[in-house]
Structures are given as structure tokens and as C-alpha cells.
Amino acid sequence: MKVSVVVPLYNEEENVPELYTRLKTSLEALPNEYEILFVDDGSSDSTPVILDKIRTTDKKVTVINFRRNFGQTAAFAAGFDHAEGDVIITMDGDLQNDPADISKLLELIKDNDIVSGWRRSRKDPFMSRRLPSMLANWLISRVTGVPLHDYGCSMKAYKSDVVKNIRLYGEMHRFIPAVAKWYGVRVAEVETVHHPRLRGKSKYGISRTVRVILDLITVKFLLSFSTRPLQFFGPFGLISAASGFLISLYLTIEKIISGTDIGGRPLLLLGALLIIVGVQIIGMGLLGEMVVRVYHEAQKKPIYVIRRINGDEAQ
Ligand code: UDP
Numbered sequence: 001m002k003v004s005v006v007v008p009l010y011n012e013e014e015n016v017p018e019l020y021t022r023l024k025t026s027l028e029a030l031p032n033e034y035e036i037l038f039v040d041d042g043s044s045d046s047t048p049v050i051l052d053k054i055r056t057t058d059k060k061v062t063v064i065n066f067r068r069n070f071g072q073t074a075a076f077a078a079g080f081d082h083a084e085g086d087v088i089i090t091m092d093g094d095l096q097n098d099p100a101d102i103s104k105l106l107e108l109i110k111d112n113d114i115v116s117g118w119r120r121s122r123k124d125p126f127m128s129r130r131l132p133s134m135l136a137n138w139l140i141s142r143v144t145g146v147p148l149h150d151y152g153c154s155m156k157a158y159k160s161d162v163v164k165n166i167r168l169y170g171e172m173h174r175f176i177p178a179v180a181k182w183y184g185v186r187v188a189e190v191e192t193v194h195h196p197r198l199r200g201k202s203k204y205g206i207s208r209t210v211r212v213i214l215d216l217i218t219v220k221f222l223l224s225f226s227t228r229p230l231q232f233f234g235p236f237g238l239i240s241a242a243s244g245f246l247i248s249l250y251l252t253i254e255k256i257i258s259g260t261d262i263g264g265r266p267l268l269l270l271g272a273l274l275i276i277v278g279v280q281i282i283g284m285g286l287l288g289e290m291v292v293r294v295y296h297e298a299q300k301k302p303i304y305v306i307r308r309i310n311g312d313e314a315q
């Protein structure tokens with residue numbers, strides 16, 4: 001079982017040297033073959049220079065340099081695309097995660113497809129980081145139905161075939177376990193050590209929570225309705241159009257029976273509006289159905305995932 005360690009780095013010049021030596025110590029102690037992928041996310045400090053030095057002395061290190069800063073999720077995605085291991089470990093490059101925990105993750109990945117770290121005693125500021133992430137974790141586990149304590153922990157282990165099948169966007173790396181659950185994977189959680197950031201600055205603040213919540217809405221929608229958008233939009237459209245129809249019917253009957261003038265009635269406006277909105281919502285669902293077909297067919301993406309055929313592991 002070969003292990004690939006993926007580390008995103010954005011302006012971490014103070015941390016890279018120690019990170020590298022500690023990673024090396026932990027990995028050399030393992031029986032596994034391994035590689036390290038450092039993804040330089042468009043750093044403007046000397047991170048790329050330090051990485052190049054490491055790369056020339058160590059064949060097990062691969063360095064990927066982005067042209068500009070694309071964000072942590074993109075850095076993970078690039079690492080996944082270039083990793084050659086059977087198991088991929090991700091972790092932060094600021095030494096807040098501890099390379100010594102890698103062996104713990106590897107122990108559990110044998111019987112699981114994803115092992116997620118849990119920073120039980122997290123060493124980050126309370127108001128700006130821990131409180132919003134407590135709320136976000138609660139919300140994500142309720143909405144996605146994958147009961148983890150700490151989605152945001154970068155320290156995770158994945159079977160490589162699981163992660164290579166998932167496309168990542170936005171801040172979505174934290175939703176990999178939730179998305180992967182759709183693929184029917186086994187997810188486990190293990191407590192990992194967390195250290196305060198000793199050097200360099202944190203790249204994120206409270207604004208990240210908003211992006212995470214918006215991504216959660218996307219993920220929930222994609223997971224629940226991505227293959228059948230009309231089932232999602234349809235009921236709203238039908239209810240709207242049907243109530244509009246009933247209102248208009250009532251007005252028409254009243255006009256016929258008692259001959260009253262209905263032209264100035266607010267109800268008429270409401271009825272017409274509900275019909276138009278209803279038709280449009282159903283139209284949106286139908287458009288969605290077409291988009292979904294294009295999406296799946298263009299990628300030749302099946303709507304199911306196979307684990308084994310005739311007992312052989314499927315890729
Ligand atoms: N990071 C990155 N691109 C970015 C922001 C951060 O690759 O745009 C890396 C960063 O170098 C670190 C990891 O992602 O290795 C976590 O970042 P940070 O420590 O700032 O986040 P926090 O621990 O505060 O959530």
C-alpha cells in the first residue's frame with residue numbers, strides 16, 4: 001500500500017523546513033512506500049524556492065506550483081490528480097496538524113474508505129474560528145446525514161479511487177465525506193492532535209463560514225436532486241400553478257353568476273401571478289433535467305457506482 005501525502009502551502013516559508021523534516025520522520029517510520037506532494041498555491045514568499053531545494057535532494061517529493069492563488073480546495077484537487085498512492089493523506093502545511101498522526105489514520109483506512117481527523121481540542125481563536133465552526137459542523141452533519149464532529153479538519157486519509165472520482169469546487173474539500181457517502185463509502189473518524197499556529201498567519205477568517213454554508217446548500221441540492229431536478233422544482237411549480245388556477249376559476253365563476261366586475265380585484269393579479277410563476281418553475285425543472293442529462297452524458301458519468309463485479313474490485 002503506497003501512501004501519498006498532499007500538503008497545500010500558501011506563504012508558509014517559516015513552516016516548510018520543519019514540516020518537511022517532521023513529515024519525513026513520520027513517513028520513514030512506516031513500513032509503506034510513500035511520496036510527498038507539496039502544492040504551492042501561488043505563494044509570493046520564498047515557499048517555492050524552499051520547496052525546489054527539497055525537491056532536488058529528495059526523489060520522493062513532488063512539487064506542484066500554481067500560477068496564482070487558487071485556494072486550499074484547488075490545491076487538494078491538484079494533489080489528488082497527481083498522487084500515485086493507494087491511500088492519500090491530506091494535511092495542513094502550517095504544522096497545526098501533526099505528521100505523527102499519519103500512522104493512526106493508516107491503521108483505520110484498512111477497513112474504511114475515508115478516515116477523517118477530529119481536532120477534539122482545537123487550538124484556534126474561539127470567536128472567529130471555533131464558534132462558527134461548531135455551528136457549521138452541527139449544520140453540516142444535520143443536512144448531509146454524515147455524522148462527523150469536525151468536517152474542517154484537513155488531516156484526512158482517503159482510498160485513492162474514492163477521491164479521484166470526486167470533482168471539487170469552491171470550499172468543498174470539507175464535503176468530500178458527505179459527497180463520498182453518496183458513493184457508498186465507509187467513513188470513520190479518529191481524534192487527531194491540533195497545535196496552535198506558531199509561525200506565519202492564518203489565511204482565513206470568519207468570512208469563510210458564509211462560503212461554507214453556501215457550499216453546503218449546493219452540496220445538499222446536488223446530492224438529493226442532481227439526477228432528478230424536476231422532482232425538486234415540480235412540487236413548488238404545481239402548487240403555485242394549481243392555486244393560481246383555483247383563484248382564477250373562482251373569479252370566473254363569480255363573474256358569470258353575479259356579473260360583478262373582476263378587473264380591479266387584487267385576487268385576479270395574484271391568480272395570474274401564481275399561474276405564471278408555477279409554469280416558470282416547472283420550466284426550470286425541465287431545463288434542469290436537460291442539463292443533468294448533458295452533464296452525465298458528456299462525462300459518461302453513470303448514475304450509480306459499482307464496488308465489485310464478479311468479486312473483482314471495480315475502478
Ligand atoms: N492554504 C492554501 N491556499 C490558501 C489558503 C491556505 O494552500 O489560499 C493552505 C495553508 O498554507 C495551510 C492550509 O491551507 O497549509 C490551512 O490554512 P490556514 O492555516 O491558513 O487555515 P486555518 O488553519 O486557519 O483554518
Ligand code: MG
Pocket residue numbers: 092094096197202
Ligand atoms: Mg492553520
